[in-house]
Amino acid sequence: MTVVINKDNFEEVSKSGVVLIDFWAEWCGPCQQMLPILDQFSEQMGDKMTVGKVNVDENPELAGQFRVMSIPTIVVLKDGEMVDQMVGVQTAEKLSEACSKHL
Numbered sequence: 001m002t003v004v005i006n007k008d009n010f011e012e013v014s015k016s017g018v019v020l021i022d023f024w025a026e027w028c029g030p031c032q033q034m035l036p037i038l039d040q041f042s043e044q045m046g047d048k049m050t051v052g053k054v055n056v057d058e059n060p061e062l063a064g065q066f067r068v069m070s071i072p073t074i075v076v077l078k079d080g081e082m083v084d085q086m087v088g089v090q091t092a093e094k095l096s097e098a099c100s101k102h103l
Contacts, residue, residue: 003052
């Protein structure tokens, strides 16, 4: 299941383990393409890691913190530290590659 991340729960969600965050917006076409891929990836990973998404319109400070310039931007965190970042629509395989080396 994909977790909705915002400024109120970001610290709690990201502080330990591997977390993949999709920075997206409702009006963004490529972001909409990314949603089913993200859901599929989240199911695939199960309890091994957290998969979440941040709406950049509702959380501009989080987008700024990770220097998100275009969306979708995918960020991978390990114990709260950014270890990878990808811009644009990604495949589930690409997401898996980016995360598995940190699990």
